[in-house]
Amino acid sequence: MDELNMQKPEVPIIIIERDEQPQPKESVTKVVAPSRNGKWLKRFLVLVAIGCLMVAALAGYHFWDYYCNIGVPVSTTPEQNIEKLQLPVKQETPEVVMTSDSVLGVAMDFYAIHGLKASIQFEEPDTADTSVYLYCRCADHTADGNYLGSLVAEGTEKQSDRSRLGYMAMADGRMVIGISRSDKVKDYVLERGGSFFRQFILVSNGVIPAPFYLHGKVERRAIGRIGNQLYFIATRHKETLWDFADALREYGFIDAIYITGGADYVFYRSKDDARHDIGESKEYPQKKWQGIVPWLVFRK
Amino acid sequence: MEWLRISTSTELVRVATDEIVYVRADGNYSDLVLTNGKSRKMTFQLHFFDEVFQQLQNNMFARVGRSLIVNKRYIHVINLTEQILIFSGQQIKGDIKPVNVSRDALKQLKELLENEKGVDNG
Numbered sequence: 001m002d003e004l005n006m007q008k009p010e011v012p013i014i015i016i017e018r019d020e021q022p023q024p025k026e027s028v029t030k031v032v033a034p035s036r037n038g039k040w041l042k043r044f045l046v047l048v049a050i051g052c053l054m055v056a057a058l059a060g061y062h063f064w065d066y067y068c069n070i071g072v073p074v075s076t077t078p079e080q081n082i083e084k085l086q087l088p089v090k091q092e093t094p095e096v097v098m099t100s101d102s103v104l105g106v107a108m109d110f111y112a113i114h115g116l117k118a119s120i121q122f123e124e125p126d127t128a129d130t131s132v133y134l135y136c137r138c139a140d141h142t143a144d145g146n147y148l149g150s151l152v153a154e155g156t157e158k159q160s161d162r163s164r165l166g167y168m169a170m171a172d173g174r175m176v177i178g179i180s181r182s183d184k185v186k187d188y189v190l191e192r193g194g195s196f197f198r199q200f201i202l203v204s205n206g207v208i209p210a211p212f213y214l215h216g217k218v219e220r221r222a223i224g225r226i227g228n229q230l231y232f233i234a235t236r237h238k239e240t241l242w243d244f245a246d247a248l249r250e251y252g253f254i255d256a257i258y259i260t261g262g263a264d265y266v267f268y269r270s271k272d273d274a275r276h277d278i279g280e281s282k283e284y285p286q287k288k289w290q291g292i293v294p295w296l297v298f299r300k
Numbered sequence: 301m302e303w304l305r306i307s308t309s310t311e312l313v314r315v316a317t318d319e320i321v322y323v324r325a326d327g328n329y330s331d332l333v334l335t336n337g338k339s340r341k342m343t344f345q346l347h348f349f350d351e352v353f354q355q356l357q358n359n360m361f362a363r364v365g366r367s368l369i370v371n372k373r374y375i376h377v378i379n380l381t382e383q384i385l386i387f388s389g390q391q392i393k394g395d396i397k398p399v400n401v402s403r404d405a406l407k408q409l410k411e412l413l414e415n416e417k418g419v420d421n422g
Contacts, residue, residue, distance in 0.1 A: 009328035010308050010344045014352045017303040017314075 070165055070179060075205035075254050078184040081169065081176040085188065089173040091115070094300030095271040096134050100236075106247035107236040109278075111268055112229055116298040118170040120153040120195035124285050124295055127267060127275060131299045134232060134268040136221060137261035138168070138296040139197040145292045149198030150186050153294060157190055164198040166257030168223055168296070171195075177225050177255050179204040197294065200258040202245040212241045219263045219279075220244040223296075224256035234278060235262070259296075302356055308343055317356060321374045321387050321396055323349045325367035335374070337394015362412060365405030378410045385409075 076084075092115030099110045116133050125132040139159070140148040149164035151157070160183070168177045169185045171194025178185065179201050189196040201209050202222050217238040224231050233256070235244055241258070248256045265283035267275050286293060304320075306313040315334065324331045325346040332340045332349075349369055353361040360372045364385070374396075376388035383406060384398040401409075 012342070012344045012348055013307040014348060015305040015307075016352065016355055017305055018357070019301050019303070 070181065070201075070204070072179065072201060072204040072207045072209045074179050076176070076178050078178065078180045078182045081178045081185050082188050084176050085169060085171050085174050085185075085192075085194075087174065093271070094133060096232075096268040096298070098268065098270070098276070101251065103247040103251045104243070106239050106243055108247060108251075109234050109236065111232040111234075113232065113298055116300055117173045118168075118175045118195070118296060118298050120151070120170075120197060120294050121297055122153065122291050122294060124290075124293070125297055127284065130269070130273055132267075132269065132297055133300055134266070134298040135295050136232060136259050136266045137264060137293060138259060139199065139294050140260045141289070141292055141294075145289075147294070150183070150196060151198070151294060152186060152190050152194070152196040154195060155190060155193035157186075158294075160186075161198070164200055166201040166204075166255075167196060167198045168257060169194065169196045175230065177223055177230065177257055179255060179257075195296075197296070199260070200241075201256075202241075202258055203249045203253050203256040206249060206254055208242070208245045208249055212245070214241045216240070221259040221262050222248060222256045223259055224248055224253040226252050226254060232259070232268075261293075302358070304352065306342065310343070313340065313342070317353075317360075317371075318373075318391065320361075320371055321392065322368060322370040322399065324369075324399070333396065335389070335391045335393060335396075337392075337396060362409060364409050365402055368399065368401060368405070370409070372413065375409075375413070378406050378413070380406050380410065 094115040096116070097112040097114065099112070101108060101110065111134060113134065120138060125135050139151045142148065147159035147161070149159065149161050150167070151159040162181050162183065165179055165181055166177070167180065167185060168175065169189045171189045171192040176185075186196045203224065217240050219237070220235045220239050220241065222233045222244070224233055231253075233248065239247075245256070263279060263283075264286060265277065265279040265281055267277050269275050302317045304313075304315050304317060306315070313332075315332070319335045321333045321335055323346060324333065326341070328345055330342045330344065330346045330349060332342055334340070346367065346369065350363060353359055353369065361369050362372050363369050370385065370387075374387045374389040374392060375385065377384075377386035379386070380403055383400055383403050385401050385406065386398045387396045
């Protein structure tokens with residue numbers, strides 16, 4: 001027994017003999033254990049299968065995170081915004097109504113936009129142009145002139161980039177803002193010869209997105225929506241992006257997207273066609289990035 | 301009548317399947333217990349027996365738990381209370397001691413035998 005116990009288990013050859021078979025030959029069944037190589041191959045294949053499953057799961061998560069998960073609830077789907085763009089234009093007296101308020105310590109001016117048509121152009125509007133009731137910057141661009149986020153100006157696509165999820169679309173005299181990674185609205189606007197840009201989300205369906213990567217304090221601007229009324233909003237003082245977004249949410253904005261150029265000179269025109277400056281007029285006209293800066297212009 | 305011709309590195313054992321009462325695992329080895337009451341230590345694992353028994357034309361062997369394969373024709377008593385399996389039969393000439401088996405394994409064996417079709421002598 002001791003000698004036996006020293007041995008490793010064997011792989012026997014077991015043959016079944018049948019002595020009452022009609023066939024003269026014996027039936028032979030060999031039992032052979034899987035070879036060591038086969039065992040390792042099996043383990044390797046299992047590991048490969050597990051690896052493939054993990055990669056597939058990771059890819060699935062990234063797909064969901066990139067294409068589906070915005071991180072905030074959304075008030076209006078792209079399809080609903082396209083429907084809004086297809087509605088007949090509401091006949092209103094063209095005007096910008098300015099009001100002011102301070103919410104959560106953030107002083108803001110609100111410019112309610114009535115009866116105006118928006119478009120994107122690359123030439124800064126002339127202060128003497130009485131058709132312009134309000135204008136501001138919209139999409140960001142890099143130092144080498146590449147736009148950050150999709151940009152369509154008067155039916156011409158300047159950039160296709162879904163890295164920023166807030167958008168504003170203008171076509172056929174109507175304008176909407178929304179939050180989506182989808183390009184459906186952009187494609188619709190492109191077909192209709194309209195304009196479109198993407199920017200950071202500040203408020204989506206009354207909720208602020210969790211992370212903000214801009215922490216500095218500067219003058220802030222935004223385009224927001226309460227019900228169906230669009231507003232251009234500007235802070236009076238330097239604010240962090242989070243404070244600004246929180247104040248907009250608290251004020252009651254359903255959706256709001258960031259507008260770059262918080263300290264730039266712009267103007268709005270009141271009902272009596274009088275021009276009112278926003279920012280320092282000595283900054284007009286903007287000398288840097290002429291022809292590159294996209295301007296969001298509201299005309300009657 | 302079927303026979304097993306078992307060849308290992310050190311020996312060749314030839315045994316009629318009818319003479320096997322049960323095979324029991326003993327670590328990496330197997331104990332082959334025959335109707336004459338003798339036991340033979342085989343230097344390989346139990347599953348080789350399990351695999352070859354399944355190739356038999358008239359397979360009377362049943363796996364009982366992880367460590368036992370019994371020849372059903374020699375089962376005399378399955379006692380769940382005492383958790384033992386007692387063997388008997390006309391061919392058994394030697395002294396085959398009862399085997400201790402877990403309750404669950406015995407219960408499964410009992411159900412297996414209960415559900416097997418018997419010979420209708422009527």
